Amino acid sequence: MDIVFLFYDRMTALDAVGPHEVLSRLPGATIHRVAKQAGSIRTDSGLTLIANSPLSTISRADVLLVPGAGNATTLRDHPEILEWVRKIDKTTTWTTSVCTGSLILGAAGILSGVRATTHWAVFDRLKPLGAIPTHGRVIEDGKILTAAGVSAGIDMALQLAAKLAGVPFAQAVQLGIEYDPAPMFDVGSPEKADPAIREALRARMLAKFEDFK
Amino acid sequence: MDIVFLFYDRMTALDAVGPHEVLSRLPGATIHRVAKQAGSIRTDSGLTLIANSPLSTISRADVLLVPGAGNATTLRDHPEILEWVRKIDKTTTWTTSVCTGSLILGAAGILSGVRATTHWAVFDRLKPLGAIPTHGRVIEDGKILTAAGVSAGIDMALQLAAKLAGVPFAQAVQLGIEYDPAPMFDVGSPEKADPAIREALRARMLAKFEDFK
Numbered sequence: 001m002d003i004v005f006l007f008y009d010r011m012t013a014l015d016a017v018g019p020h021e022v023l024s025r026l027p028g029a030t031i032h033r034v035a036k037q038a039g040s041i042r043t044d045s046g047l048t049l050i051a052n053s054p055l056s057t058i059s060r061a062d063v064l065l066v067p068g069a070g071n072a073t074t075l076r077d078h079p080e081i082l083e084w085v086r087k088i089d090k091t092t093t094w095t096t097s098v099c100t101g102s103l104i105l106g107a108a109g110i111l112s113g114v115r116a117t118t119h120w121a122v123f124d125r126l127k128p129l130g131a132i133p134t135h136g137r138v139i140e141d142g143k144i145l146t147a148a149g150v151s152a153g154i155d156m157a158l159q160l161a162a163k164l165a166g167v168p169f170a171q172a173v174q175l176g177i178e179y180d181p182a183p184m185f186d187v188g189s190p191e192k193a194d195p196a197i198r199e200a201l202r203a204r205m206l207a208k209f210e211d212f213k
Numbered sequence: 214m215d216i217v218f219l220f221y222d223r224m225t226a227l228d229a230v231g232p233h234e235v236l237s238r239l240p241g242a243t244i245h246r247v248a249k250q251a252g253s254i255r256t257d258s259g260l261t262l263i264a265n266s267p268l269s270t271i272s273r274a275d276v277l278l279v280p281g282a283g284n285a286t287t288l289r290d291h292p293e294i295l296e297w298v299r300k301i302d303k304t305t306t307w308t309t310s311v312c313t314g315s316l317i318l319g320a321a322g323i324l325s326g327v328r329a330t331t332h333w334a335v336f337d338r339l340k341p342l343g344a345i346p347t348h349g350r351v352i353e354d355g356k357i358l359t360a361a362g363v364s365a366g367i368d369m370a371l372q373l374a375a376k377l378a379g380v381p382f383a384q385a386v387q388l389g390i391e392y393d394p395a396p397m398f399d400v401g402s403p404e405k406a407d408p409a410i411r412e413a414l415r416a417r418m419l420a421k422f423e424d425f426k
Contacts, residue, residue, distance in 0.1 A: 014234040014390065017260065021227040021363065024258035031259055040263065045237035046244055047230065048263035050253065099391075120391060137395045149391025150234065154364065159397050171400045172410045177227065178312075178333060178362025180401030181394035182350045184372050187384045188393030197385045 001028055001164070004061035004088065006104075007035040007051040008075060013043040014150050015067030015098040019157035023063070025173050026165050034058050036081060044070045055084045060091035063160070068099030068119060068150070071208040075104050082108040094160060095144050098153035102146040103209070106131050115141040119149035120190045121205035151188075154179060214241055214377070217274035217301065219317075220248040220264040221288060226256040227363050228280030228311040232370035236276070238386050239378050247271050249294060257283045268297045273304035276373070280366070281312030281332060284421040288317050295321040307373060309358040311366035316422070318357070319344050328354040332362035333403045334418035364401075367392060 003023050005016050024031050035041055035051030042048050066085065075081055085108040089095045097105050102118040105111050106129025115134040118126055126133040132141075138156045139146050147156035158179070162170035187193045190202075216236050218229050237244050248254055248264030255261050279298065288294055298321040302308045310318050315331040318324050319342025328347040331339055339346040345354075351369045352359050360369035371392070375383035400406045403415075 012234070013230050017226050017230040020260055021225070021258055024260070033260065045234055047233055047237070047246065048265075050261035050263065052261075137393070148393075149389070151367065151390045151392040151394065155394065155396050162397065167398070168407070168410060171398055171407060172414055174396060174398060174401045175403070175406045175410060176362070176414055177364045178401055179364040179394075179396055180350070180399075180405065181364065181368065181392075181396070183368055183387060183392055183394070184375065185380070185384055185387060186393075188387050188391055190388070192393065193388045194381070194384060197381060197388060201385055201389055 001026065001030065001062045002032060002060065003029050003063040004032045004034055004058055004065070006064070006066045006081070006085065007033055007041045007049060008069070008078070008081060009042055010044045010071060011041065011067045011069045012099060012150055013045055013047045013049065015101060015153050016049070016065070018151065018154040019065055019098060021177060022154065022157035022161055022173050023065075025176070026161060032058055032061070036078065055081065058088065061088050062092060063094045063096065063164075064088050064092050066097040066101035066104050067153070068097070068101040068103070070205070076107065086110060093143060096146070096156060096160065098147045098156065099149045100209070102126065102131070103129065105144070105146070111144070114144050115139055116144065116146040117148050118146065119205070121202045122209045125209055214239065214243065214275045215245060215273065216242050216276040217245045217247055217271055217278070219277070219279045219294070219298065220246055220254045220262060221282070221291070221294060222255055223257045223284060224254065224280045224282045225312060225363055226258055226260045226262065228314060228366050229262070229278070231364065231367040232278055232311065234390055235367065235370035235374055235386050236278075238389070239374060245271055245274070249291065268294065271301070274301050275305060276307045276309065276377075277301050277305050279310040279314035279317050281310070281314040281316070281363070283418070289320065299323060305356065307356050307358060309360070309369060309373065311360045311369065312362045313422070315339065315344070315359040316342065318359070324357070327357050328352055329357065329359040330361050331359065332418070334415045335422045338422055
């Protein structure tokens with residue numbers, strides 16, 4: 001089973017690394033970390049990850065995962081990446097995204113009529129891309145799995161692991177990464193957050209996603 | 214404010230990347246990703262991260278974070294890393310660990326009489342290192358913050374962010390990474406997990422931590 005992570009400059013590290021921690025444990029899975037060019041990928045938090053393969057060497061995937069970015073509009077300047085996403089999606093059993101990665105799927109044209117989610121702050125950017133914006137931490141529609149913001153990728157990957165390798169396996173991975181979350185505050189979604197904090201954050205993020213109007 | 218992440222070969226990527234996603238957003242923070250040598254660090258899931266600075270260039274930290282590894286005994290072969298941890302700890306405001314990173318703090322000799330936690334499967338490895346094993350997702354004792362397994366680093370980092378930059382800031386980061394966890398199964402701790410899954414996993418992990426007996 002080939003699980004392909006798309007990496008790109010200024011992506012959000014945790015969007016990819018959360019699911020990677022889960023999916024890399026799947027028995028018999030080969031993980032490909034793929035970017036326009038192999039080598040260093042500087043994420044939007046300054047951490048550098050290494051992509052092992054250039055896009056040109058990967059022509060199919062069982063699972064494709066597209067992470068998001070604080071400013072996913074950067075991918076608008078790389079139509080060859082969007083073209084590659086469109087091509088790989090035709091071969092997948094599961095096409096998945098985390099956070100604003102779904103806007104990249106949408107920009108690639110593969111969310112037409114598909115129920116999907118994204119980071120809450122840019123939720124209204126889904127509709128112009130043809131998707132059916134759907135609230136939820138993980139949204140499944142056919143073979144498309146989209147996760148909400150950043151940390152939701154962990155929930156999505158565990159759900160996918162259950163589909164790919166069975167519930168006991170997914171539960172063992174969840175226990176292995178001790179995913180029994182207990183945040184000190186219960187403010188991780190827009191409904192639960194302080195409105196002032198939420199609107200300041202929304203304005204800051206939306207400003208970076210003008211292109212996706 | 215200097216926040217120093219220790220990187221080392223075969224570390225667990227998510228142990229570091231979860232907190233990195235949180236702490237890198239702190240205003241005025243400089244993040245250092247430090248390893249024995251600068252350059253490629255292959256994590257235990259196959260993902261390669263880049264360390265920017267060698268240990269020799271970092272002599273102090275406001276915050277030190279030590280991630281764990283599926284097999285943290287690898288650090289037993291690198292006494293100079295343990296020596297560096299011991300030296301940096303003397304300069305910190307907060308010394309922190311995720312998962313089996315606390316066993317590294319213990320091996321460095323800085324958990325004597327300190328209440329601490331670690332990954333549930335190797336919990337009994339804390340006592341021989343002088344620590345007071347304490348159950349909890351995040352344990353604070355003086356300036357030492359230890360988190361439970363892998364994903365607990367996110368909870369720890371948000372708690373630390375509240376201390377360093379205030380509660381509203383920490384809440385904004387939590388909302389920014391949409392940390393409103395909703396795992397499909399509620400099996401992420403040993404108490405909640407299926408006993409057969411738990412004991413199989415415990416045996417497998419313990420076998421890798423013989424040195425810490």
